[in-house]
Amino acid sequence: QAQLVESGGGLVQAGGSLRLSCAASGRAFSSYAMGWFRQAPGKERVFVAGINWSGGNTYYTDYVKGRFTISRDNAKNTVYLQMNSLKPEDTAVYYCAAELQYRLRDYAREGAYNYWGQGTQVTVSS
Numbered sequence: 001q002a003q004l005v006e007s008g009g010g011l012v013q014a015g016g017s018l019r020l021s022c023a024a025s026g027r028a029f030s031s032y033a034m035g036w037f038r039q040a041p042g043k044e045r046v047f048v049a050g051i052n053w054s055g056g057n058t059y060y061t062d063y064v065k066g067r068f069t070i071s072r073d074n075a076k077n078t079v080y081l082q083m084n085s086l087k088p089e090d091t092a093v094y095y096c097a098a099e100l101q102y103r104l105r106d107y108a109r110e111g112a113y114n115y116w117g118q119g120t121q122v123t124v125s126s
Contacts, residue, residue: 002026002115004096009120012086016124020081022096022117029077030054033104035113036070036081038092038122045095049081050107059107064090086124093119 008020022034033052039045049070050059058070069082079096097113106112 002032002098004098004115004117006094006096006117006120009094009122011123011125014086014088014124014126016086017084018086018122020083020094020120022079024077024098030074031100032098033101034072034079035097035107037095037097037110040092045110047108051079053101088124088126091122091124093121095119
């Protein structure tokens with residue numbers, strides 16, 4: 001049973017970088033596909049990036065493609081989101097999510113994931 005804890009958020013200027021981390025507890029981390037979602041003030045939570053069990057396949061939405069990189073270190077039970085060239089519109093609470101790889105139907109669908117972290121705040125100033 002996975003438990004997820006995000007960290008690494010903070011306040012940065014536009015054009016800056018942050019690396020978010022999501023540490024997972026529980027067995028068989030490498031059996032899980034992982035995703036990052038975000039929720040801006042007054043808006044719904046939306047998909048940002050996903051990664052399969054091995055890290056060999058990654059998925060991004062257009063608004064972060066080329067700027068963000070998702071990766072994982074299965075030996076550390078951790079997934080990362082490297083965020084470069086940050087924009088004010090990236091301001092949001094960022095959430096880590098996990099689902100067993102064999103059960104995951106759609107990386108971009110919030111309802112496809114059974115496990116969620118508490119979120120970490122990212123604020124990008126102009």
